Amino acid sequence: MIIGVDVGTSVTKASLLNRSGSALVTHSVSSTLSRLPGGRVEQDLDEVVDSVVRVVRAVSADAAAAGQPVEALAITGQGDGLWLRDHAGAQVGPALSWLDARSADVLARWDADGVQRRVYQLTGSGMFPGSAGPLLAHLAEHEPERLRRASVAGYCVDAIVQRFTGEITVDASDASLPFLDVPSRTYSAEALDACGLTPYRGLLAEPAPAGKLFALDTASAAALDLPSGLPVSAGPFDLPACAFGSGIDEVGDGTLVIGTTLGCQVLRDEVSIDAGGEAAGMWLATPYQQRYLRVMPAMVGTANLDWVLRTVGARLDELEALLQASEPGAGGVSALSFLSGSGERAPFVEPRARGQFTGLSLETEPADLVRAMCEAVAYAARHNLESAGLTGAVSACGGGARSAAWSQIFADVLGKPLHVPHEEGVGARGAAMTAWDALGEPIDRQEWAAQRRTVRPHPSAVEFYERGYRDYLASIERVRPVWQRGAQ
Known part of the structure; x- marks a missing residue:
């Protein structure tokens, strides 16, 4: 048995x-x-670490009661943001979330002076306000004393691993954005220099080799109710963990994570940077040789649904009925799903992107608003997956995939069967898969991939949504100049 943790x-x-x-x-x-x-x-x-301790202790107790020995602790979690710590692992100020927008002005300058484009050409990673590059630059400008007090500028997973093992490390998937040359797994000095962050290179931990395991220290073992020295696997972070946990295996296959983030990713066998294309998305290193993930992580996924349900005064358990009450096309209502305060990051970067509804009338019902937003998120998913190079099968996971009606919308918009694993915790599942590989005991991937339900597209709906998708793309092109004028 392995305890998989998803923070x-x-x-x-x-x-x-x-x-x-x-x-x-x-x-x-x-x-x-x-x-x-x-x-x-x-x-x-400290609160995040305590949350890990609490859930792991509870699982450990259940394992002991069932007489099931634990082979390893496998940790995954949210990526991006900036988690500053000192040499002992204590936080140096609160962690800056990937949702943080304080560096939007930095990113706007980098867009204007070509820094964003240059970094993308070097690493294939587009930056957004909540990524480490602009956040580091913001702190260097406004809170340099925090950086002077820090020993490491990392991410959520490696912050927890440092607390539990004493090791300063980072998984190559986390390190990929925005300074890593992904094929070589080394930091690009040119990318750091372009951002003016060369003086802070020492804060970046070296990526751990693929298959690296760490050991639980004595104090943490006691806190977690696990054996001292237990192997600890650190990563990959949640998006790639979900990809592998949901059964992605063949080059060209895609995974859709319908969670807080709408994570869209496609497995590739080489890194190919389109230097003249949109500087969005990222290339991620994975635990496997010659396998990379082209990721387009839209800022908002299920949070759009939460917002529209709250706005119309409906509950989540009413979603199926609401989606059934409105036909495809939502009674003529269309939406754009860019509700994050920090704009959008994939498949384009617009820090001031905002959502909208169009086609409203006195006949519009709450169900139409809900369906229009769910359709907009599905259009965004297709936009991102196609931009990432999707050619194969698509799996889906995350809270949004639990809805049969919304899953059907995704399948119809994509025009492809949608494979949804029965096991909901696919992030922890992917982390455990990585841990078993590192232990030299790989699991049967075909057996894991077979544990799923398949949502098949309805041909008539596919045809309808094909037209809707073209209208969606045209709407984005019309409104982007409006967003950009707002930045001036």
Whole structure:
């Protein structure tokens, strides 16, 4: 058995996973996301670590009661943002979330003077306000004393691993954005220099070799109720963990993570940077040789649904009925789903992108607004997956994939069957898969991939949504100049 942990933006989950990829038990606990003036979105590292301790202790107790020995602790979690720590792992100020927008002005300058384009040409990673590059630059300009007090500028997963093992490390998937030359797994000195961040190179931990395992220290073992020295696997972070946990295997296959982030990713066998294309998305290193993920992580996924349900005064358990009450096309209502305060990051970067509804009338019903937003998110998913190079099968996971009606919309918009794993905790599942590989005990991937339901597209709906998708793309082209004028 392996305990897989997924440290999400607002919820931490731990599962006891067997070699068939099934969770025997899962525990979860919420953590606080602080939204502050100036676009700041922060988390307290101590609280996040405590959330991990609580769920792992609960799973460990269940494993012991069932007489199931634990082989390893596999950790995944949210990516991007900036988690500053000192040499002992104590936080140096609150962690800056990937949702943080305080660096939007930095990014606007980098767009204007070509820095964004130059970094993309070097690493294939487009930056957005909540990525490490502009956040580091913002702190260097406004809070340089924090950087002077820090020993490491990393991410959520490696912050937790440092607390549990004493090791300063980073998984290559986390390190990929925005300074890593992904094929060589080394930092690009030119990219750092372009951002004016060469003086802070020492804050970046060296990426751990693929298959690296760490050991749980004595104090953390006692806190977690696990054996001292237990192997600890650190990463990949949640997006690639979900890709592998959901069964992605062949080059060209895609995974759609319908969570807080709408994570769209395609497995590729080479890194190909379109130097003249849109400087958006990222290339991620994976635990496997000659396998990379082209990722287009739209800023907002299920948060759009939460917002529209709240706006019309409906509950989540009413979603199926609402989607059934409105036909494809939502009674003539169309939406754009760019509701994040920090704009959009994929498949284009617009820090001031904003959402909208069009086609409203006195006949518009709450169900139409809900369906229009769900269709808009599905259009965004197709836009991102196609931009990432999708040619094969598509799997889906995350909270949004639990809805049969919304899953059907995704399948119809994509025009492809949508494969949804029965096991909901695919992030922890992917982390456990990586851990078993590192232990030299790889699991049967075909067995894992077979544990899923398949949502097949309806031909008439596919034809309808093909027209709707073209209208969606045209709407974005019309409104982008409006967003850009707002930045001037």
